[in-house]
Amino acid sequence: MTRGDRLVVAGVLALAALAWPATYLAAAGRADVAVVTGPGGTSQIALRPDRTLEIEGARGPLTLRVRDGAVSVLDAPCPDRLCVHQGQVCAAGAALVCVPNGVSVRVGGGSDALDAVIR
């Protein structure tokens, strides 16, 4: 490894370390709501009480489950179902993403909060 290589490694590490707190700042620290963005627009959902929700995605409806203050994708019409495998999230700044359906769910932050602060 050359000196330049070590700089690159340090740079990527620094970027990851800086991005981590930024994700929490972007979520405004709230863990009781989630922002759902889909082809139909953006809406905010409360993470209580427990229930299941249908979100219209680009390829069909996604089923979201809200349970014990956490949200997960129960079922989705996409080929690899990565969004279902992402499991449930509850911490502010955590997110679920289904790219084929153009749907994302992120915990925390109101729809009026900052989009993201990545420095």
Added chain:
Amino acid sequence: MRSTPSSARSWAPRVVAVAGLLVALGAVLGLVESALLPPLPVPGVRIGIANIAVVFALALLGPRKALAVSVLRVVVVGIAAGTLGGPSLVLALAGALGAWAVMAALSTRGSRFSVVGWSVAGAAAHVVGQLIAASVLTGSPAPLLFAPVSLALALVCGLSVGLAARLLLLRLPLAVNVEVRGS
């Protein structure tokens, strides 16, 4: 041994053959990777073993041919996996172009960076490119929230791929009539 730098000679048969081999190698590695390895729960993060083909192309053939190898590889994988035209292809292209741009920039800085540095920077740019593309596709900054985990994984993957590429470049009897850079 250096090839004549004139454009007429730059796509000599041997160079075309090596570029084709690297496209095939990258496509197979990419398919094996998506078929055999379980998808990581982070969208946009592949371990990126296929990037070794692009690292090789940069070292043996230079930035412009490496771009051709990278884009063709994505297209071949898209055709084989049946994702041509879908969002997966957009993600793959965003990652590939991001990785290529950063690696090509480092590879033109003489010997300051080796293939290991290219590979690590390329892996990070691959992830960042994919997360930005995913943000655009979903119309939400949510994918960017995966950046910390993805970058950490990219560092590990980039290091492994870079070290493997360096070992191979130093040991393989390279039949290309060009200068090997970055080793």
